[in-house]
Amino acid sequence: MKQILWFRRDLRISDNAILAHAKGEVLPIFIFDINILDKLPSTDKRITFLYRSVLKLKQELQAIGLDLAIFYGDPKTLFEAFKTKGFERVLCSVDNDHYAKARDKKIDKIIKLKRFNDSFLIDPKNVLNKNNMPYKVFTPFYNSLNYLWEANRIEPFTLSKKMHKIDFDYTTCPTLRHMGFIKQDLPPFLLQTRDELLTAFKNKLSNYTEDRDFISISGTSQLSVHLRFGLISPKEVFNIFRSLPKSKAYIRQLFFREFYNYLLYHFPQSQFQNHKDLEIEWHNNKKDFEKWSTGKTGVPIVDAAMKHLNATGLMHNRLRMIVASYLTKNLLIDWRWGEAYFAKKLLDYEASSNIASWQWAASTGTDAVPYFRIFNPYLQSKKFDKEGTFIQSILPQLANIDTKLLHQENGVQSNLFLDYPQQLISIKESRERAIKTFKKANYENA
Ligand SMILES: Cc1cc2nc3c(=O)[nH]c(=O)nc-3n(C[C@H](O)[C@H](O)[C@H](O)COP(=O)(O)OP(=O)(O)OC[C@H]3O[C@@H](n4cnc5c(N)ncnc54)[C@H](O)[C@@H]3O)c2cc1C
Structure with a gap:
């Protein structure tokens, strides 16, 4: 055949x-x-x-x-x-x-x-709860995969010896230009081989739990793009890191990737609809969205994150959570707008992870952050970019100011000589508005 x-x-x-x-x-x-x-x-x-x-x-x-x-x-x-x-x-x-x-x-x-x-590691249709229904919450899903964790190693596929290539014209190959693309500079880690990335991360693994949230520390594996395009399989990643000490937190993140694919498989409509049956009165102001996407909200951490995304296609996980919370809660803009924007820009864009993470941030997903828990972007930057290293590396006009001002509402704007936008919205008032709006959204019956 x-x-x-x-x-x-x-x-x-x-x-x-x-x-x-x-x-x-x-x-x-x-x-x-x-x-x-x-x-x-x-x-x-x-x-x-x-x-x-x-x-x-x-x-x-x-x-x-x-x-x-x-x-x-x-x-x-x-x-x-x-x-x-x-x-x-x-x-x-x-x-x-x-x-x-x-x-x-x-x-x-x-x-x-x-x-x-x-x-992915698991086939979503094989993992169901005791009522034969799909899990909706991460922890029980994760616990149900204990057998994988205990296995230490999952058998990889080996090359078939029973195939040979068919005669064909293998020489013709479209060029990037022919397909309408211009060769782009890539971030240095994407020029490294998978083995180089794996070796580099092995040395960071023992500090992963402590470092993974700090924006200026390169404490994570940077493997999401390779996983997305399958340059490495999740099984190989699991097998390499599972046997190393202090790998639990890292493997847990890999299982989040599994869970989000699992949700998309069982609930395909979640690609387009709130997973929970909610009627949220989004404000969906186009000008606010434009300012969010171009990094002109007047909140330094949000602006730096978005400008960095636009320039590089990259965004640290902590920053993704901060900008998603700001868009969906403070600006009350539909998560689907943010999801679509990330889909256009992220180098590691993966439909399942992106959709579920946006639904998580917007409190519309199966296993989402409670709607009243809204990130304060200033407290976040104070905690995860304390010295302002990330913000100041991206926003040169803020490079020489007292870093404390970066983490205070209207702090930067208090310096009248700086060329920096006014805040789009007060964090305190928009937080209260979000809680009122989400409260009306029928959570009790969702
Ligand atoms: C709003 C939002 C959108 C996101 N969109 C995407 C996306 O399109 N594609 C994508 O791969 N990840 C997405 N993530 C998850 C996470 O931000 C990235 O996987 C992570 O930043 C990639 O960096 P890393 O490989 O160094 O991660 P590490 O911390 O080294 O994690 C190891 C691997 O686990 C997986 N992983 C880690 N965190 C998560 C998570 N929260 N959810 C799902 N998988 C995770 C990734 O495959 C990652 O490579 C999103 C998160 C948020 C909050």
């Missing part, structure tokens, strides 16, 4: 389900999907990273006697053409994103898809 190995978000040869299950004549392919790419700006950094990663995968496949045919086009049209060439089966990994599911449904009607759960 002639098989297509369709690489999508599993751009690696180690622990790869489709390379483990392939048999006979195979055509490994990657498609730069025109339906996704055409909506992105020419300066999208993710496409530069993806392009690099696909070329690297091609080299790795060549080293094991295979190759990679690379296309730019509409998957449906391409698979119709493959069908005429006698391909009977497509092997690929599962993707629970709304677009990916609809696309796979169409392709399955052309050539049968065999999909493997390969981007």
Whole structure:
């Protein structure tokens, strides 16, 4: 049987389900999907990273006697053409994103898809509570995976020895320019190999719990982009770190990634709707949103975070929580606006993690922060960027002021010589307004 190995978000040869299950004549392919790419700006950094990663995968496949045919086009049209060439089966990994599911449904009607759960540790349909229902709260979900924790190691996939590459034109390859993109500079960590990143993080692991929240400390693994595109599998990450001392807090975060994928699988509507049945009277002021997204709210930590995101595609987890709380609670703007903005900008954008995290911050999700617990951005910056190192590195006009002013409401604005926006909104008043609005939203019955 002639098989297509369709690489999508599993751009690696180690622990790869489709390379483990392939048999006979195979055509490994990657498609730069025109339906996704055409909506992105020419300066999208993710496409530069993806392009690099696909070329690297091609080299790795060549080293094991295979190759990679690379296309730019509409998957449906391409698979119709493959069908005429006698391909009977497509092997690929599962993707629970709304677009990916609809696309796979169409392709399955052309050539049968065999999909493997390969981007996450667990298969969501196999994990249910004692009433055979999906978990909605993280802790019981996490506890139910105790068997994984105790296993110490999860068996990785090994390369099939029963496949060989089919004759094909493997030389044609679209260029970034041809696809409408301009090569972008990437942050230095994305130029490192996965092994370099893993080694660097091994040295930080024992301080992870203490350091992970501090914005100017590089205390986290920086593996989210690699996980997103599958340059490393979550199983490999689990196996490497589980056996090391003091890894529990880190593995717990990996399980959050599992939980959010699990929620999207069981509650696909949560991509578009409040998970809880709430009617929140969002204010949705377009000018406020514009100021939030361009970093002009007058709150230094929020502005620095957004400007940094816009320039680099990166944002520390603590900052994501701060800006999401500010948008949804202080400005009362619908989480879907923020979620869509992050989707455009984040290098590690992953639908499931982004959607659930936004619903968490907006108190609309299954397992969300209680609506009355609203982050005060000034207290947050005082705690997690005490010396103002991050804020001042991003906002040069604030570089020489007393750092205490960065952490006080209207502190920066008290210096009349500074070129810095007035606060969009009072933190105290907007907090009270949010609590009133959320209280009316029918939480008792949600
Ligand atoms: C509003 C908001 C939006 C977010 N959007 C995304 C997103 O689109 N893509 C994404 O990968 N993460 C998202 N996160 C989660 C988190 O911010 C990033 O995973 C983390 O900052 C990545 O850095 P790291 O790899 O150094 O993390 P580490 O601290 O080293 O964590 C290890 C891994 O665990 C996973 N992880 C860590 N924290 C979380 C979390 N809170 N939720 C889910 N998975 C987690 C990531 O895969 C990460 O690589 C979001 C968080 C918030 C609050």
